[in-house]
Amino acid sequence: MSAPLTILKDLVSIPSVNPMGRDVSGPEYFETRVTEYLLQYLKRLDVPFEQVEIAPGRSNVLARLDSPGATKTVLLDAHQDTVPVDGMTIPPFEPVEQNGRLYGRGSCDVKGGMAAMLAAFTRLAKERPAGMSNVVLSLTCDEEATSIGINHLTDSWSEPVPPYRLCPTRPDAAIVAEPTQLDIVVAHRGATRWKLHTAGRACHSSRPEEGINAIYRMAKVVLALEEFAAKLPTQRPAHPLCGPATLSVGRIDGGSSVNIVPDHCHIEVDRRLIPGEDRFGVIDELADYLRSKLDFEVTHEAPYCASPSLGDDLNGALSEQLMRVITSVVGPRKAVGVPYGTHASRFAREGIAAVVFGPGDIAQAHTKDEWIEIAQLDHAAEIYYRFCAGG
Ligand SMILES: [Zn+2]
Incomplete structure (x- = not known):
């Protein structure tokens, strides 16, 4: 089993349902247990990491790799929460592999993207390729409802004493994981x-x-x-x-x-x-x-x-560089605009070049039988790795 798939199965089996403003309680709600998994994972990896709690049981987790002589810092962002599981026709928290797909809540949106980023980050930490950028991994909470996680991180760069030790200043570029089918989303409403x-x-x-x-x-x-x-x-x-x-x-x-x-x-x-x-x-x-x-x-x-919307006025060079890497792994893909919103616009608002890129199809996000194509998961991990390794 590939590294991204192993991680994805772990992530799907740990519920992190966003209550989306409903007055509900139970062990499946909030990000607490996925956060704990991520902290343990990063501890084993032996890299600098930190947890910043935004609200009770709701934390951002950051990890960082510094590369000697690097002039650029790339941030990889994925959200920890999923939408609720009401009406699902498959067991939401029992990852099932079938016909080249992995089924379960969050497999597509966006634990698949997170698993691919974690697998790439792990390889970078172990191999430390020459020419690698500095890499910040940002695993944020509450994307599906009120965005308290990403807002806390991006607002922190305007504060006199930034609360994030591992990302105290704005990175040079941000790649946000959402299911884009390995296309690059350069603009959204x-x-x-x-x-x-x-x-x-x-x-x-x-x-x-x-x-x-x-x-x-x-x-x-x-x-x-x-x-x-x-x-x-x-x-x-x-x-x-x-x-x-x-x-x-x-x-x-x-x-x-x-x-x-x-x-x-x-x-x-x-x-x-x-x-x-x-x-x-x-x-x-x-x-x-x-x-x-x-x-x-x-x-x-x-x-x-x-x-906010995401415009394509800041991310041209980033998109071109990422497209070269994508092409080297899976052949040419498209740079597109989409109607849905993502964390990328929060980075763009801070003047950071930001795009959205990840495995899976938005058509399977939030669905009653959510799944992701495993081949795309592995390709995305390879692409994140090569991009951070210097293209
Ligand atoms: Zn998402």
């Missing part, structure tokens, strides 16, 4: 989600003329948003790799009883950002638009999700 409120004046529904109906007001807001969304493609040309900027109203809630004129209504808006758009600026833009269309106040809450 971001998302801003927030709540909008309308207020009214409540009164008995038998005399509606004495009140102000917050639902009627929100109806006008929603129609204005539909119009705004329809105009977006003409006002903002689609990104060649990521497609168009979009807006969608996904939830509405208002009123308390049918016989009361409602004094409150709120909606939730999902705004997908293309590279170049500001994740907070889009709220101001929409607020200005509504102000110009409506004669009443609309309140905008601070966003509960503001995930």
